[in-house]
Amino acid sequence: MSSALQPEALLSYPTISAALAGVLFIVVKTLYGKRNRALKSRAPIVSHLIPWVGSGLELGKDPDAFFDRARRKYGDVFAVKAFGRVVTYVVSPSLMSEIYRDPQKYEFEHIRIIMNIEYFGLPASLMKSDITSEILHPTQHKYLSSTGIVPVVESYTTAVWELLGREGSKVEGVSTPLLDFALPMIYQASAYAFFGRSCPAVDSYQPFRDFDETFHLVLAGVPRLFLRKHVKGLATMQNLFKEYFDGPHDDASDLVLDNERVLRSHDYDSGIIGAFFISLLFALMGNAPNAGYWLIALNLQRAEGLRPLTCEIDEAVATWKQQNPGQNIEDHLHEFVSTAKLPLLTSAIQETLRYTTSVTPFRRVNEPAELGGYHFDTDDEIVCVTRAVHFDEEIHENPWEYDPRRYMAEKRFGKNGKNVVNHSMFWGGGVSMCEGRHFANKELKAFMVFLLMRYNLEIDPESTERPTFVMERIGAGVMDPRGDLRVILRARK
Ligand code: HEM
Structure with missing residues (x-):
């Protein structure tokens, strides 16, 4: 026993x-x-010395270095106090996926509505109504989809081909600031594509830039009293677009005409309709023209310049001509550019966006939540610092090098032995991912293809100035250039 x-x-x-x-x-x-x-603990707040200003100045001076230091000290989630406001920043791709996957808990729509009311002067009664959530936004979504956007892209290709011919011939052989050449042209062609030829594409360009230039300060809470150019820019655009909607504009895109009809049927006047479309104009012009600029400027500064891209495009043109004997490519520009397989250009566009964007998708916490081991209350604000992922040395080899071939190889991007699917988030993520990405991709492709079909570009050998990024525009999308590059264009035979 x-x-x-x-x-x-x-x-x-x-x-x-x-x-x-x-x-x-x-x-x-x-x-x-x-x-x-x-x-249950809250995310740690990055230490700072001055109470109300917090880390605001440090953050504005060099955001990349600031986030890198904060990540090393506090981990993947930390809160930052800046100008009296506390916002939590997330720097890891897996936590960003968690946020994007749950739009009920981490919501953008509310922020979008508030932005439209506060920054574009739209009435709260309209933005918070079913008209916006059930008709206007879904209509816009439908027309910006990959199939819905085709007619707008077609108009864009016609416009940008014409403008390149006209503006290029004015400066041929002459040393020209790249900014003055490229930016207004992309702006005008996009405006014509969405709003038709009677829209104030030329007159609204400078007011738009005045408004946009200091937009990051408005986001940071700087009173508009101190931002005269910003306020004046918006007022001028509002007048121009009111006049435009008062006048004939039958050649505008269906996106514009359909939503205008809905607004008029609810008794909104041309002033409100104009303001509504200025918010679309802001999304349309805030990033893509700068991206087109950087696509040229960054490639021109490489030893091989624009040659590899030009060769790829020349080959595509030759193939098209072989397949379509006796046809003039100028009569089939949209068809050509939308079907041409251009892997180097496609990769160069992605790399340009990885390299030049400071994209910080914002989400409002809708219900008490836990993320990365920390607690969040309803109405807390969380920001995904996508640039921290774009420049993570484990995910992207030599991230500080601009490499137009980065996205060409069938390579996997990973970290800690795991595949990182969301390694490049210049369009944001989840249900609020950029609606305009289909247009923007096609717009950049067409602009570059037509530019290099028509011209050889080189940096003016006499000029030494080179553009850098306006880094302090954190969260403003594709960063503006500070300084510029002088180029010489020569028409190709
Ligand atoms: C290179 C160009 C562009 C970049 C880098 C860009 C980037 C972004 C980002 C990061 C967001 C926020 C996504 C999120 O919160 O997850 C966004 C939203 C948006 N973008 Fe773009 N964008 C570009 C061009 C455009 C264009 C050309 C249009 C219009 C034709 C456009 C229309 C919009 C709209 C309507 C939203 C709001 C989407 C929503 O609330 O669901 N974007 N964009």
Whole structure:
């Protein structure tokens, strides 16, 4: 008989069990309590010296270095106090996926509505109504989809081909600032594609830039009292677009005409309709023209210049001509550019966006949440710092090098031995991912293809100035250039 069946031993079992249960209870309670406390704690706030200003100045001066330091010290989630406001920043791709996957909990729509009311002067009664959520925004979404956008892209290709011919011939052989040549042209061609030829594409260009230039300061909470150019720019655009909607504009895209009809049927006047479309204009022009500029400027500064892109395009033209004997490519520009396979250009566009964007998708926390081990309350704001992923050395080899071939090879992007699917997030993510990405991709492709079909470009050998990024425009999308590059264009035979 084993000792376990001895009566004394049997008697001691409840005692031992009770003691063990007690110890277990204390251990579990302590561990669970600790874990629970950890889950319930708030994200750490980056230390700062000046109370209200917080980390605002440091953040504005060099955002990349600031986020890098904060990540090393605090991990993947930290809060930053700047100009009286506390916002939590997330720098890891897996946590960003978690945010994008749950739009109920981490929502953008509310922020979009508030931005339209506060920054574009739209009435709250309209933006918060079913008209916006059930008709206007879904209509816009439909027309910006990959199939819905085709007629707009067709108009864009016609416009940008014409403008390249006209504006290029004015400066042929003459040293020209790249900014003055490229930016207004992309702006005008996009405006014509969406709003038709009667829209104030030329007159609204400078007011738009005045408005856009300091937009990041408005986002940071700087009172508009101090931002005269910004306020004046918006007022001028509002007048121009009011006049435009008062006048004939039958050649505008269906996106514009359909939503205008809805607004008029609810008694909104040309002033409000203009303001509504200025918010679309802002999305349309805030990033893509700068991206077109950088696509040229960054490639021109490489030793091989624009030659590899030009060769790829020349080959595509030759193939098209072989397949369509006797046809003039100028009569089939849209068809050519939308079917041409250009892997180097496609990769160069992606690399340009990886390299030049400071994209910080914002989400409002809709219900108490836990993310990365921290607790968030309803109405907290979380920002995904996508640039931290774009420049993570483990995910992207030599991230500080601009490499137009980066996205060409069938390579996987990973970290800690795991595949990182969302390695490049210049369009944001989830249900609020940029609606205009189909247009923007096609717009950049067409602009570059037509530019290089028509011209050879080189940096003016006499000029030494080179553009850098306006880094302090954190979150403003594709960064503006500070300074410029002078180029010489020569028409190709
Ligand atoms: C290179 C060009 C562009 C970049 C880098 C860009 C980037 C972005 C980003 C990061 C967002 C926020 C996404 C998020 O919160 O997850 C966004 C939203 C948006 N973009 Fe773009 N964008 C570009 C061009 C365009 C164009 C050309 C249009 C219009 C034709 C456009 C229309 C919009 C709209 C309507 C939204 C709001 C989407 C929503 O609320 O669901 N974008 N964009």
